[in-house]
Amino acid sequence: MSVAIVGAAESAEIGTVPLSSVGLATDAARRALADCGLTPADVDGVASSGLNPYLPTIVAHALGIEARWVDATMVGGCSTLVHLGHAAAAIERGTCEVVLIAHGESGRSHLGAPNWRPGADSWQGQFELPYGTVGPMTLLTLGTLRFLRDRGLDRAALARVVVTQREWAARNPRALRRDPISVDDVLDAPIVAYPFTRPMCCVTTDAGGAVIVTSAARAADLPRPPVYVLGTGEATGAAMASQMPDLTSSDAFRRAGAAAFDAAGVGTDDIDHAMLYDATAALPLMALEDLGFVPHGESGAFVDEGHTAIGGTLPVNTSGGGLNYTHSGMYGVYALLESIRQLRGEAAAQVDGVTTSLTHAIGGMFQAAATTILSTR
Amino acid sequence: MTSARPVPVPTPETAHYWEGTANRELRLQRCRACTTTYFPPQPFCPACSDDDVEVVRASGRGTVHGYVITHRAAPGFDAPYVIAVVELEEGPRLLTNLVGIEPDPDVIALDLPVEAVYEPVGDVVLPMFRPRVS
Numbered sequence: 001m002s003v004a005i006v007g008a009a010e011s012a013e014i015g016t017v018p019l020s021s022v023g024l025a026t027d028a029a030r031r032a033l034a035d036c037g038l039t040p041a042d043v044d045g046v047a048s049s050g051l052n053p054y055l056p057t058i059v060a061h062a063l064g065i066e067a068r069w070v071d072a073t074m075v076g077g078c079s080t081l082v083h084l085g086h087a088a089a090a091i092e093r094g095t096c097e098v099v100l101i102a103h104g105e106s107g108r109s110h111l112g113a114p115n116w117r118p119g120a121d122s123w124q125g126q127f128e129l130p131y132g133t134v135g136p137m138t139l140l141t142l143g144t145l146r147f148l149r150d151r152g153l154d155r156a157a158l159a160r161v162v163v164t165q166r167e168w169a170a171r172n173p174r175a176l177r178r179d180p181i182s183v184d185d186v187l188d189a190p191i192v193a194y195p196f197t198r199p200m201c202c203v204t205t206d207a208g209g210a211v212i213v214t215s216a217a218r219a220a221d222l223p224r225p226p227v228y229v230l231g232t233g234e235a236t237g238a239a240m241a242s243q244m245p246d247l248t249s250s251d252a253f254r255r256a257g258a259a260a261f262d263a264a265g266v267g268t269d270d271i272d273h274a275m276l277y278d279a280t281a282a283l284p285l286m287a288l289e290d291l292g293f294v295p296h297g298e299s300g301a302f303v304d305e306g307h308t309a310i311g312g313t314l315p316v317n318t319s320g321g322g323l324n325y326t327h328s329g330m331y332g333v334y335a336l337l338e339s340i341r342q343l344r345g346e347a348a349a350q351v352d353g354v355t356t357s358l359t360h361a362i363g364g365m366f367q368a369a370a371t372t373i374l375s376t377r
Numbered sequence: 378m379t380s381a382r383p384v385p386v387p388t389p390e391t392a393h394y395w396e397g398t399a400n401r402e403l404r405l406q407r408c409r410a411c412t413t414t415y416f417p418p419q420p421f422c423p424a425c426s427d428d429d430v431e432v433v434r435a436s437g438r439g440t441v442h443g444y445v446i447t448h449r450a451a452p453g454f455d456a457p458y459v460i461a462v463v464e465l466e467e468g469p470r471l472l473t474n475l476v477g478i479e480p481d482p483d484v485i486a487l488d489l490p491v492e493a494v495y496e497p498v499g500d501v502v503l504p505m506f507r508p509r510v511s
Contacts, residue, residue: 119386120383120384120385120386121385121386121387121388123417125383125385125386126385126386126387126388126391126395126417127385127417127471127472128472129383129385129451130382130383130384130385130498130501130503131460131472131473131474131503131505132382132447132450132451132453132454132458132460132474133451133460133472134447134449134450134451137445137447137449138445138447138460141445142443142444142445142460142461142462142472143443143462144443144445145443145444145445145482145487146442146443146487149487190448191446191448191457192447192448192449193445193446193447193448193449193460194445194446194447194448194457194482195445195482196445240417240472241472242462242470242471242472243416243417243470247442247443247462
């Protein structure tokens, strides 16, 4: 492949961090540069996204980068994956040579963090917010009861996702939620938005993450093992969760996933490890089906049979995921970074022999999605 | 309802919808070219892009397509309350609140027949839905 990720890092601290959203992004960016032995002077492309649409210019200014390629694409939590696809195309085209993709968000402390609330005259402001929606836990979740009923599942299917991922989290010292938990514990926990209890909803943290992307040729001269970009896909979905054509399946997931597999020239059987964005415990089940890892209706059984667990055929969300590890609001970069760690062989809960990893992320309330397939080869 | 509750602000494209609810009517739009009935409001067809669209009055009847019972309240709300997606007889779905029913999953069945009721909030009237009595 012609493009590789050569540097990767999270902010030094995650959880409750005394840094602004920009500060978290630049902390991760500087650490990603140090990871690959490059400096801001080597970087000629910058991508970043958040609730401040000018974020890439702020990141570039802060680091003294003079960019000739910029991407501020903001489609929620999958934006980092979208940036990676755009960056790979720009590098292949010769528009730029070394791209910094940085994200940071003070999701817990709200330091230097713009307000997310849509205007009262927007579609969301007119047709969703007046009904008391409280962010992702009341919008990503609207179709879950129907999803479970259509597939012959009950809420224990959601709980088993939590239990399985908590086992991964127990191996990750940086994970916020690490204590063992049972299906009954999950079901008996306080309800956030029925059918979801608290452990079925992601943690809220401050965090940043960044990657450095360049040509495979240049990657060969850099210190870290290259992680090649085999294929990427992106897609838009319904602009409001309530307007999805099917509340139990995301067309954006399906199209982004199919595009990534097509670009990479691989199939689901070639994937050794997957990170499936989990703002809620239902999203990995949807992604398993929508990306084609299992037929329609079989995601619950797949998790129940241990395929996504330690020792399983398709280890999923091995950092503990957004449910347990970290989630600053736009989680995609942290999913991508765990795929990179697994491919480098440096993950806290390392899976043996990972050569190809898939990262899949949602954007907004199913408004977008992106899928990335990375490989050591 | 407290003043903190979010109140929609219409735009020129959505004014007919909010004028409708103020008159206790649920107004959708229909494309004369391809017959698609659609929501949210916009002055051209989302299916075929034709400008030849008309405002139509919906029956106000539908079914509960999906829902959550939130135990965390937005400003101006008292939890628990039901946030639902209702599928209208005419086809489109919209997000709403269920009222006149216990916020209890054993009571609220998927596909429950519901009908529109109209609740003033600030300067506008919001369509909400209750179990169908007629």
